[in-house]
Amino acid sequence: MFVRLIIKSEKANKHSGGVNMSKSTFALIASFFILVAGIVFAAAGAGTDKALDKYAKIEIREGDTLWDIAEALEDKHGLSQMEFVEWVDKENHLSSIVIKPGDRIVIPIKKDQLYDLDSRIIASEE
Incomplete structure (x- = not known):
């Protein structure tokens, strides 16, 4: 039974589409995308300020x-x-x-x- 539980926990979730990802990997990927989104929004805002400089x-x-x-x-x-x-x-x-x-x-x-x-x-x- 112990071996069976270990094997069961390593199988991908049936709703994950076959992807087995740890929470830390998911957190790292999510953090990366949030960082990229922040940079994009900051760059867009900086362009607006420059347009108003005149x-x-x-x-x-x-x-x-x-x-x-x-x-x-x-x-x-x-x-x-x-x-x-x-x-x-x-x-x-x-x-x-x-x-x-x-x-x-x-x-x-x-x-x-x-x-x-x-x-x-x-x-x-x-």
Whole structure:
């Protein structure tokens, strides 16, 4: 009976398709795929940040709204207010369109178009 149990435990599981894999081997393979997936997602995110580098980043002040900013800068971005707000929401991954003083957001205006904008442009990140 003891020998029979050992032989039985070394047979592949009938649901495994004939593959006999130890838990440690499975964990190693799963870890490898998780690592590769993490690298792929990190690389994809880095490319997005680079694409936004050409746009200006501003700091929100007390009383600012996305709609007010869109209206004040409409001669520079050429979008409707709705398009401006949607772009800012999407590219900044905002959880809502409510912004707070001190928030820093990327706006759809190229940095070189904002030479005359006030001090809200974050100079250290240009």
